[in-house]
Amino acid sequence: MxxxxxxxxxxxxxxxxxxxxxxxxxxxxxxxxxxxxxxxxxxxxxxxxxxxxxxxxRAGYTRGIIEELAKDESLTPFEKIDKLIDLYVDKIFNNSRFHCIVTTHLPTMQSDEIKGMMADIKFMNLEQIKKIIIDGQKKKVFGKVDMELTVASIMGTITQVTSSKALYYRIFNIEKSNEELYNKKLIPKLKTHLKQLLRAHLSFNHHE
Amino acid sequence: MxxxxxxxxxxxxxxxxxxxxxxxxxxxxxxxxxxxxxxxxxxxxxxxxxxxxxxxxRAGYTRGIIEELAKDESLTPFEKIDKLIDLYVDKIFNNSRFHCIVTTHLPTMQSDEIKGMMADIKFMNLEQIKKIIIDGQKKKVFGKVDMELTVASIMGTITQVTSSKALYYRIFNIEKSNEELYNKKLIPKLKTHLKQLLRAHLSFNHHE
DNA sequence: GTTTAAATTAAACAATTGTTTAACTTTGTG
DNA sequence: CACAAAGTTAAACAATTGTTTAATTTAAAC
Known part of the structure; x- marks a missing residue:
């Protein structure tokens, strides 16, 4: 190019x-x-x-990584979920500008072509994660959950955090310019929270 | 007026x-x-x-309802969470146009005044929900969780769903014009999912 | 009924928008 | 070098934007 x-x-x-x-x-x-x-x-x-x-x-940037993860037979279902979360969070924070465009600016676009591209990206994400969850259910490790909404919770949590940057700067008491410190504090917290959330949610028979 | x-x-x-x-x-x-x-x-x-x-x-529209809920002593912490979810989901679907503006259009605004109003709305939501969680923790019903990120998961899930309307029409196989059917199918699913998610996440000692 | 303020209007304003044009360099190829 | 294609430019284009003006109508108060 x-x-x-x-x-x-x-x-x-x-x-x-x-x-x-x-x-x-x-x-x-x-x-x-x-x-x-x-x-x-x-x-x-x-x-x-x-x-x-x-x-x-940008869209093709990390495509394929998650496909591989889904196929990997050496990992337990929970290990896959943990790795998936690490991958997603890292990917999104490493491409924060593009992710910002996708989550906050593309949804406002009128163009049908753009809307179509967006839908494709979301659909792909959904399908990949679904595969991992279904695999865990087959192995009787994961319980019965609403697949689509579980994915919505994963993506929604990350999006919510990244789109409310100003709010989290305030909460964590970080000066506006110090993005490095912000990421250093937030990323591990976010990963831990998501892993804990999904571990509880996906556990087989977690509601006695 | x-x-x-x-x-x-x-x-x-x-x-x-x-x-x-x-x-x-x-x-x-x-x-x-x-x-x-x-x-x-x-x-x-x-x-x-x-x-x-x-x-x-619009912002003052339902302010106060959640304050009352937080104070209500007749409900158990989990009942409060369930009611909170019902309130939020209903509120958002009943004001879907305004919610759409807040979640997808306001974040793109440059104006400092608008940004300030947004931050205030989010901060208020956060504080109200925090009160309920802290109360549940005092009563030894809820375990230790990241408060801010738990709230992010609640709001993020709802936002994710409402902002990906087209995707969920596709998933649920509903004709585009039939919004009534869409709401009738999605709202209960969403409420159930969120309640299940939070019940597992907030339960005391859920990770053995 | 006269007067004063509020409400309403069509027109004009100045600025910015995305895109195109037509002229010009630059570059690569024979 | 010559010639054609690609790259680059300043200028112009037509359309739309948010806002203001100055004139007119409506409503209310005395």
Whole structure:
């Protein structure tokens, strides 16, 4: 991929995450990427196609990792859940800008193409996690739970935390600029909480 | 409140929920409310102040109900949690448009005033639920959990479900237009799931 | 009924938007 | 070098935006 093209995508990601799709003008992106305004139409066709390109560029990023995890026979179901949580949390915090776009900005988009891409990402996530849960149930390790809503709780918890950054800065008493400390404190807490939550929830016969 | 003022607020709520703040023009709102364009500036001052008025108008709507619940001495901690979940889920599905604005459109706003109002709403929710959990812990009914993240799981699950409407229509095999059926199927499922999830998570000594 | 304030209107305003154009460099190829 | 394609540019385009103005109508008070 051309240097300039990649540069535009990077700038778009930064600005979309920060100010949203509508809140970011093509001129903003061009300015941030230090390219001429017309180059964006030239490379991507339109602002919306630029966003679609960005999604496509990023979405395939970690695809496959979870597939492997689901197949892995050397792990117990609970170990798989723990590893899944580690993977998801790390993935999301490592791609926090893109995750911010997906969770807070894409849902507001009107475009059917974008909506379709979103639905696909969510559906894929859902199916992967479902496989792990079903496997645990077959092995009589997990009890009966609502699969879809269990996945919603996992994803929802992470999304809730990442989209309420300001709130958690306040709760943990961290200065706004100190993102490193924030992550260092929050990530282990979040992982522990999710593992504990799911361990209790998925345990076979946990409600006597 | 003047008829016209209320009418504008209603229209704004509908359109903001559907198309977002940036996606809705002042002319759209005026057209939908059947009032002259200038009336919006006349009544509210600006588009952004209109949004602030809407938030203020709606936010106080159910405030107080949860306060009462927290104080109620006749309920066991788990009964309180169950009732809290019923309250929240019902409240959110009954005000789905406003909830949609709060969860998917407000987080994208740049305005500091709006951000402040959002943070206040979240903080209030957090504090109310915390009270109930702490009470249950004092009575040795609930175990030790991360309070903030437990709340994040409750709110996050609900938000995840409501913001992925299209996905759940697909999962439950419901025609897109049949919202009544969708609610009738989803709401009980969601309530049951959350109660089960929290019962397992909060139980004292659930991890042996 | 006259006067004063509130309500309402159509029109204009200035700014910004995404996109296109047409001219120009640059680059690579024969 | 010559020539064609790709890359790059400043400028213009048409459309839409939120807000304001100045004029007019309605309502209320005296």
């Amino acid at each position: 051309s240097d300039k093209r990649a540069h535009i995508l990077d700038s778009a990601e930064i600005l979309f995450a920060e100010k949203g799709f509508d809140g970011t003008s093509v001129r903003d992106i061009a300015g941030h990427a230090n390219v001429n305004l017309a180059m964006i139409s030239y490379y991507f066709g339109s602002k919306e196609k630029l966003l679609a390109s960005l999604i496509e560029h | 003047s008829d016209k003022r209320a009418h504008i607020l209603d229209s704004a709520e509908i359109l903001f929920a559907e198309k977002g703040f940036d996606g809705t023009s002042v002319r759209d709102i005026a057209g939908h409310a059947n009032v002259n364009l200038a009336m919006i500036s006349y009544y509210f001052g600006s588009k952004e102040k209109l949004l602030a008025s809407l938030i203020e108008h």
